[in-house]
Amino acid sequence: MSAPLVQGYEVVIGFETHTQLATRSKIFSRAPTAFGAEPNTQACAVDLALPGTLPVMNREAVACAIRFGLAVGAHIAPRSVFARKNYFYPDLPKGYQISQYEIPVVQGGSVAFELAGAAHMVRLVRAHLEEDAGKSLHQDFHGMSGIDLNRAGTPLLEIVTEPDLRSSAEAVAYAKALHQLVTWIGICDGNMQEGSFRCDANVSVRRPGAPLGTRREIKNLNSFKFMQQAIDYEVRWQIERLQDGYAIEQATVLFDPDSGQTRAMRSKEDAADYRYFPDPDLPPLCIEAQWIEQLRAELPELPRAMVARFVADYGLPEYDAATLTQSPQMAAYFEAVVTAAGKALAKSASNWIMGEVSRRLNAEERDIAQAPVSAAQLAALLTRIGDQTVSNNAAKQVFDELWSNPVVTGSGSATESGHDTAVGTGDLARVDQVIAAKGLKQMNDSGALQAIAEQVLAANAKNVAEYRAGKEKAFNALVGQVMKASQGKADPAGVNALLKQLLGT
Structure with missing residues (x-):
């Protein structure tokens, strides 16, 4: 499949x-990483690069890098090296950044x-560990x-x-x-x-x-919104520049959401400008195969594998499966509903979670773990x-009551996501209570329903005639009357x- 052209040009984008x-x-220190602390209260002597301090590697940061490498099918380097990336900026206390250059911990992957509806795959060059810089404040x-x-x-994994x-x-989707x-x-x-x-985004x-x-x-x-706007503007700018006969100069630019434009910040450095060399304070990072396999065994089922399983096991459309696996919590909630209600109701569970549940969560800016139902x-x-005690439309009223007035049932707290494994008597009792209180129990008396239908047909002779003349809307009106x-x-x-x-039709 050929790439789409913009005014006769092919767009090429890479990501970091x-x-x-x-x-x-x-x-490299024990200082905390919590967000929102008062300025300069979470920077210790190592972070400030005071004389005599030495960095010590954070084992959990390495574990995070390994987990990522395994998830993308990359090679985990048994031996990787930290380097000093030299540049001057006011918020970089050492005058260099500890990063990885020649031998990163994660190599390749996709x-x-x-x-x-089309499948895409982006190849990864590397993912390397490094430290973050500070922050300049200008207000x-x-x-x-x-x-x-x-x-x-702060530990970073640059991908x-x-x-x-x-x-x-494509860039936003990636x-x-x-x-x-x-x-x-x-x-x-x-x-x-x-x-x-x-x-x-590196754009050319x-x-x-x-x-x-x-x-x-x-x-x-x-x-993600600004990402697409920034790339689109940059592509137009570069094409117009070339069409006017100018050359594109390598540069680092920032996107201004207010103007919708990118603006040059500085000329773009190449690797040689950073004068990389191995950090003398840090020995090579050596990772044992046994640790890699231990972390592999601990990895959760990955999103794409779960999508395939939801399609195969529950008969869900690909769209439903992809939507329900946007987060582990949402996927777990869905599976808990299906486990309790039975696989036959999997599609119905999907519809309700993507519909009413998501609508209420989005309106109230809640996470699925905070769902009152x-x-x-x-x-x-x-x-x-499913057993026709209540219609699907009437069930929405029941759901609204359950959501707005959560009550603890026999299966657990209604204020938690409640990934229970069976429909308990307390859950059914709560639902039945709401159905009875609101008078929503579905009419199952066929004789009574037929009497109502016959009365409606007798009172709406015009709609009956229009329906028999081929007007489908007239039939919908009759249904509405019943x-x-x-x-x-x-x-x-x-x-x-x-x-x-x-x-008679």
Whole structure:
């Protein structure tokens, strides 16, 4: 499949993603990594690079890197080396950054994603461990800048791709897939607003078949929306520049969301400018095969494997399976509902979780773990829909009551996600109580329903004639009248069948 062209040019994009690792302390010191502390209260002597201090490797940071490497099918280097990346910036206390250059800990691998129903795969060059720098603050300092070194020494895993992406849409889809993966395996909290997941996009354009063009790096993209806007603007800018007869100069640029434009920050350095050399304070990082296998055994089922299993085991469409596996918590909630309600109701469970549950969670900005309706209670509601105690439409009223007025049932707290393994009597009793209190029990008396249907047909001769003349809307109006006369207690599918029987169609 050929890459789409923009005004006759092919877009080429590579990514560098700085993933903040979910460790309690920094990569080379015991200073905490919690977000939001007062400036310079979480920087110790090692982070400040005071004389006489020495870095000590954080074992959990290495474990995070190994987990990622295993998840993307990469080679885990049994021996890797830390280097000093030399550059001057006010918030870099050492005057260099400890990183990995020639021999990174994670080598190769790939990240797969889907876009518009097509499968894509991005090759990874490497993922290496490094320390973060501090942060320069430029507001509220009376024309001066402040330096906050709380972030200095925070462990990062920098994930570098080959230039395999060919559009801003592909770039965003890749970034979302990577974000899902690192949060899924628990190595990063993924909070883009707090800087835990920061992407740099290397963007260039070229005529088809020509060598790679000169790239410009868009730094610190911490929003998927702004990511697409920034890349689209940069592509247009580079094409216009080339069409006007100018050359593209390698540079680092920033995206301004207010103007929707990128602007040059500095000329882009090459590796030689950083004067890399092995850090003399850190010995080579040696990883035993036994530790790698231990971490491999501890990895959770990965998203793409779970999608395939949901399709195979529960008969779900690919879209449903992909949506339900956006987070481990959502997937666990779904499986708990199906375990309690039975596999026959898997599609119904999927519809409700993607529909009513997600709608309420999004409106209230809650996570699935904070859902007031437990998995067992939702399973009980689906059970009552399945045995025709309540219609699907009426069940929405029951669900709203369960959500708005959570009550502890026999299977556990309703304020927790409640991944129970069976529909308990307490869950069914709670659902039945709401159905009875609201008078929502479905009408199952066929004689009474037929009497209502016959009365509706007799009172709506015009709609009957229009339906027989081929107007389908007239039939829908008749169904609506029967549902109204039954106070919404009739089964809509049963009403449809009964009316067609009475109408002789």
